[in-house]
Amino acid sequence: MSTATDTVRAVVEAGGDGAARLMTRLERRLGELATGHGDGLARHAGETIAAGGKRLRPLLVFLSAGAPPPESDAMLRAAVAIELVHSATLVHDDVLDGSPLRRGRPTVVAAGGRLAATATGDLLFSRAFAELVGSRSVAAVRILARASRRLAAGELMQRADAWRAVSEARCIERCRLKTAVLFAAACELGALEGDGDAARLAAFGERIGLAFQLLDDVLDVSGPPERTGKPRGADLLDGTVNLPLIVARERDERLRQLDLRSIATPGDAAAVCARIAATGALEEVRSRALTLVADAKAELPTLPARQRAALELIADGVVERYS
Amino acid sequence: MSTATDTVRAVVEAGGDGAARLMTRLERRLGELATGHGDGLARHAGETIAAGGKRLRPLLVFLSAGAPPPESDAMLRAAVAIELVHSATLVHDDVLDGSPLRRGRPTVVAAGGRLAATATGDLLFSRAFAELVGSRSVAAVRILARASRRLAAGELMQRADAWRAVSEARCIERCRLKTAVLFAAACELGALEGDGDAARLAAFGERIGLAFQLLDDVLDVSGPPERTGKPRGADLLDGTVNLPLIVARERDERLRQLDLRSIATPGDAAAVCARIAATGALEEVRSRALTLVADAKAELPTLPARQRAALELIADGVVERYS
Numbered sequence: 129m130s131t132a133t134d135t136v137r138a139v140v141e142a143g144g145d146g147a148a149r150l151m152t153r154l155e156r157r158l159g160e161l162a163t164g165h166g167d168g169l170a171r172h173a174g175e176t177i178a179a180g181g182k183r184l185r186p187l188l189v190f191l192s193a194g195a196p197p198p199e200s201d202a203m204l205r206a207a208v209a210i211e212l213v214h215s216a217t218l219v220h221d222d223v224l225d226g227s228p229l230r231r232g233r234p235t236v237v238a239a240g241g242r243l244a245a246t247a248t249g250d251l252l253f254s255r256a257f258a259e260l261v262g263s264r265s266v267a268a269v270r271i272l273a274r275a276s277r278r279l280a281a282g283e284l285m286q287r288a289d290a291w292r293a294v295s296e297a298r299c300i301e302r303c304r305l306k307t308a309v310l311f312a313a314a315c316e317l318g319a320l321e322g323d324g325d326a327a328r329l330a331a332f333g334e335r336i337g338l339a340f341q342l343l344d345d346v347l348d349v350s351g352p353p354e355r356t357g358k359p360r361g362a363d364l365l366d367g368t369v370n371l372p373l374i375v376a377r378e379r380d381e382r383l384r385q386l387d388l389r390s391i392a393t394p395g396d397a398a399a400v401c402a403r404i405a406a407t408g409a410l411e412e413v414r415s416r417a418l419t420l421v422a423d424a425k426a427e428l429p430t431l432p433a434r435q436r437a438a439l440e441l442i443a444d445g446v447v448e449r450y451s
Numbered sequence: 452m453s454t455a456t457d458t459v460r461a462v463v464e465a466g467g468d469g470a471a472r473l474m475t476r477l478e479r480r481l482g483e484l485a486t487g488h489g490d491g492l493a494r495h496a497g498e499t500i501a502a503g504g505k506r507l508r509p510l511l512v513f514l515s516a517g518a519p520p521p522e523s524d525a526m527l528r529a530a531v532a533i534e535l536v537h538s539a540t541l542v543h544d545d546v547l548d549g550s551p552l553r554r555g556r557p558t559v560v561a562a563g564g565r566l567a568a569t570a571t572g573d574l575l576f577s578r579a580f581a582e583l584v585g586s587r588s589v590a591a592v593r594i595l596a597r598a599s600r601r602l603a604a605g606e607l608m609q610r611a612d613a614w615r616a617v618s619e620a621r622c623i624e625r626c627r628l629k630t631a632v633l634f635a636a637a638c639e640l641g642a643l644e645g646d647g648d649a650a651r652l653a654a655f656g657e658r659i660g661l662a663f664q665l666l667d668d669v670l671d672v673s674g675p676p677e678r679t680g681k682p683r684g685a686d687l688l689d690g691t692v693n694l695p696l697i698v699a700r701e702r703d704e705r706l707r708q709l710d711l712r713s714i715a716t717p718g719d720a721a722a723v724c725a726r727i728a729a730t731g732a733l734e735e736v737r738s739r740a741l742t743l744v745a746d747a748k749a750e751l752p753t754l755p756a757r758q759r760a761a762l763e764l765i766a767d768g769v770v771e772r773y774s
Contacts, residue, residue, distance in 0.1 A: 157510070166659075172607075189630075209629035216573075220569050220570070220573060221570055223565070223566075240610070241610070242565065243546075243606075243610050244607060244610045246543050246546055246569055246572075246606075247543070247606035247607045247610060248603075248607065249569075249573070250539075250543060250572070250573075250576065250599070250602070250603035250606065251600060251603035251604060252605065253576055253601055253603075254575065254576075254596055254599035254602075254603055255598070257580055257592065257595075257596035257599070258593070258597055258600055259659075260598035261500050261589055261592045261593045261596055262593075264589045265585055265589075266587045266588075266589060266592075267587075269580065269584045270581070270584045270585075272580070273577055273578075273580035273581035274581055276573070276577035276580070277574060277577035277578055277581055278572035279573070279577075280570050280571075280574035280576075280577055281574060282456075283566075283570035283573065284567060284570045284571065284574065287564070287566050287567045287570065288567075339742075358584050367773070370720055381456075
């Protein structure tokens with residue numbers, strides 16, 4: 129099985145020494161922010177960004193600019209800002225879900241409570257804009273502001289739609305807002321510093337972001353918990369109607385009749401997950417995600433071969449995480 | 452008794468027709484944002500900004516630029532952005548406090564739950580940056596980003612210090628971060644569009660903002676609830692150690708010995724409030740606020756007389772709210 133770290137390593141290699149140096153600078157800058165508790169970030173926020181992650185979004189920023197990417201201050205700031213916004217949404221998501229663990233560490237909400245987590249997310253959001261504006265680019269701030277707005281709208285849509293019979297189209301729109309717009313924004317920010325077609329790079333990012341979310345939803349149903357770090361059917365327990373469930377309900381009358389609010393325990397959720405899996409819905413959604421990844425790659429042919437290869441590796445990495 | 456609305460009316464009059472027209476445009480723009488649910492703001496966010504308020508911060512933006520202020524797009528955007536950030540902090544504050552009412556309407560947290568309120572605050576924050584960046588001013592975005600970061604740091608400090616014996620200096624620093632920095636930012640944003648000394652205008656804003664918070668803390672202790680819309684001692688109940696309490700504890704041994712966590716009911720809180728009031732702490736804190744307002748006015752003498760008069764009216768309005 130390919131791991132996210134393998135993907136990062138392969139992508140950085142494809143992006144050349146310049147990409148490797150930028151990733152090193154990114155980690156250093158995030159580390160500085162994580163420990164700068166005074167005027168910088170508070171303890172909880174620092175721990176969240178220091179805990180790491182796949183750094184997929186910064187990689188998208190860098191490689192959307194070129195391979196090798198320009199090693200500019202603006203590049204670095206854009207990548208840091210995207211990762212900070214991502215961290216902010218994780219912290220607020222964990223408040224929404226009441227999750228105890230994230231990346232193997234206690235979440236901010238578990239360690240400091242809902243109130244600290246709310247303020248920590250705000251701090252990370254604000255810090256992202258402060259970081260980005262240092263590059264003096266109005267266009268960059270505009271991209272981040274629009275993406276942040278849509279992320280929040282996606283969260284609101286998720287709450288508004290909880291436990292409801294939503295359409296596939298609405299479910300996809302929510303996934304787009306919640307996840308794909310930040311991937312697209314990463315590509316757009318990178319495109320500001322490169323020669324590529326910004327619209328096509330944004331479309332590439334949006335499609336792999338959507339695929340990423342759909343595969344995440346498949347994993348929520350399929351488990352196993354040892355791999356995902358959360359119980360099977362966490363979405364069912366918090367009322368999130370994901371695409372596997374929608375597809376399965378079209379195929380299974382009993383699932384269609386099921387009152388989602390009656391799913392109260394992890395045992396209930398696991399049983400419903402098994403029923404969803406039995407309909408073949410997971411294969412259907414996985415196949416749609418693969419189509420999205422193929423469509424994403426179809427946006428890249430006008431790019432230089434090396435840059436295209438690096439971005440294709442990221443696209444493949446999104447899928448391989450789940451294979 | 453003077454009301455906030457009287458203050459606004461007097462200030463707008465002092466600021467001339469230009470200020471009046473900008474305030475009208477501000478309300479129209481906020482109204483548009485409040486009803487633009489699609490790509491704009493979700494229902495809860497819209498209700499929050501439509502519910503109004505004193506619009507003190509937008510007035511500071513306008514009148515820090517001049518009297519009459521320049522009627523530019525940048526002015527309007529700055530004022531809208533400041534009000535949106537203010538609304539965002541109110542929504543998240545209400546999550547922290549679990550408050551049922553704000554401005555006589557149910558809070559977002561009461562109407563939609565903590566989860567919707569968290570996302571709504573995020574949406575308002577993001578919308579503020581999106582609005583501001585339309586003016587193409589990197590300097591303006593920088594000011595808002597720094598202020599937003601400090602606001603969040605202030606909230607975190609409030610949670611970290613809950614129920615603790617904090618020093619006066621630390622309490623003042625928290626009030627500065629939580630409240631005064633946004634007043635200062637409003638003045639700085641206005642100063643970008645005018646001829647005044649930005650540093651002195653920021654100092655003016657910071658001082659009246661701090662006075663505003665101290666007087667709010669006095670009101671929390673003094674009540675009456677019919678006037679403040681919240682029970683006496685709400686700060687005591689959520690563990691916020693405010694300046695009146697700190698001053699009172701220096702003067703009253705029994706208050707010093709009191710375990711703040713033992714204050715469990717509104718009745719307990721009201722009794723402690725009465726004890727705080729008996730020490731004379733409220734007069735002491737009110738007097739400090741008045742000194743801050745006088746110091747704030749001392750920053751203004753180099754401004755044109757009409758602008759100075761309008762800003763002095765705002766400063767007086769902060770105090771009159773409480774007289």
